[in-house]
Amino acid sequence: MPFGIVTFEPMPVMFFNPKITNHRINSINQKKEQLKKFKIDFIIIIKFKKIFSQIRAEKFIKNIISEKTGAKYIFVSKNFKFGRKRQGNINTLKKFEKEYNYKTIITSPFRKTKKIISSTLIRKKISSGKIYEVNKLLGRTWCVRGKVIKGMKRGRKIGFPTCNIKLKNYVTPKLGVYSVIVITKDFKKKGIANIGYRPTFNGQSLLLEVNIFGINKNLYNKEININFIKFIRAEKKFSGLKQLKKQIQTDIKQV
Numbered sequence: 001m002p003f004g005i006v007t008f009e010p011m012p013v014m015f016f017n018p019k020i021t022n023h024r025i026n027s028i029n030q031k032k033e034q035l036k037k038f039k040i041d042f043i044i045i046i047k048f049k050k051i052f053s054q055i056r057a058e059k060f061i062k063n064i065i066s067e068k069t070g071a072k073y074i075f076v077s078k079n080f081k082f083g084r085k086r087q088g089n090i091n092t093l094k095k096f097e098k099e100y101n102y103k104t105i106i107t108s109p110f111r112k113t114k115k116i117i118s119s120t121l122i123r124k125k126i127s128s129g130k131i132y133e134v135n136k137l138l139g140r141t142w143c144v145r146g147k148v149i150k151g152m153k154r155g156r157k158i159g160f161p162t163c164n165i166k167l168k169n170y171v172t173p174k175l176g177v178y179s180v181i182v183i184t185k186d187f188k189k190k191g192i193a194n195i196g197y198r199p200t201f202n203g204q205s206l207l208l209e210v211n212i213f214g215i216n217k218n219l220y221n222k223e224i225n226i227n228f229i230k231f232i233r234a235e236k237k238f239s240g241l242k243q244l245k246k247q248i249q250t251d252i253k254q255v
Contacts, residue, residue, distance in 0.1 A: 076090060145225050146168065165208040180210060180228055194208075
């Protein structure tokens with residue numbers, strides 16, 4: 001019997017709350033890649049938009065669960081909600097089991113040391129810089145993927161060229177310096193990353209900057225994967241380039 005996943009894009013919480021921006025642990029492409037590692041048979045990504053958000057619970061069961069997937073077993077958590085205004089729940093699913101010929105299976109939350117491992121918990125730990133704990137909970141390194149954009153080239157002027165990445169919808173980690181591993185199609189290298197507003201230069205926008213050890217070539221518009229390993233220190237403002245350069249050298253020694 002084929003086993004698959006149904007998910008939504010964009011995330012419903014972000015669709016209904018436009019002010020929620022930095023919320024994602026993975027991009028949609030990362031999610032697909034991670035799910036495929038479990039050797040599932042299919043992934044259905046439903047575009048979540050206003051018309052879809054108005055579908056009533058029973059119509060969701062009929063159109064999506066029954067007609068689109070032909071599901072025989074539906075695995076959901078006990079707090080699963082669906083349909084217009086989140087009117088549908090596990091009781092709704094059970095109510096229509098016979099009519100649409102499926103069985104509802106309520107899954108137990110994943111726990112470690114008796115603590116429920118939830119996306120909310122992981123987001124909180126990312127935001128507080130507890131990357132080592134995040135990676136243990138995920139069972140992999142937390143990774144930000146993005147295309148390299150042009151910057152002011154200040155890092156290059158002081159001997160530490162950086163790749164600049166917009167964080168976009170990813171959860172914002174604690175501002176500061178991190179040990180990272182950068183992976184592309186061509187290489188896998190250690191590096192050091194700074195996420196913040198660059199107070200030494202009176203920066204105004206949030207930016208992820210990565211100095212990749214042993215790489216000096218132009219990576220503009222190249223997609224890179226920044227795997228966070230360890231939080232080193234919080235972001236701070238320096239009196240000048242000399243002090244900043246000295247601190248970067250100290251940070252690199254820690255990496």
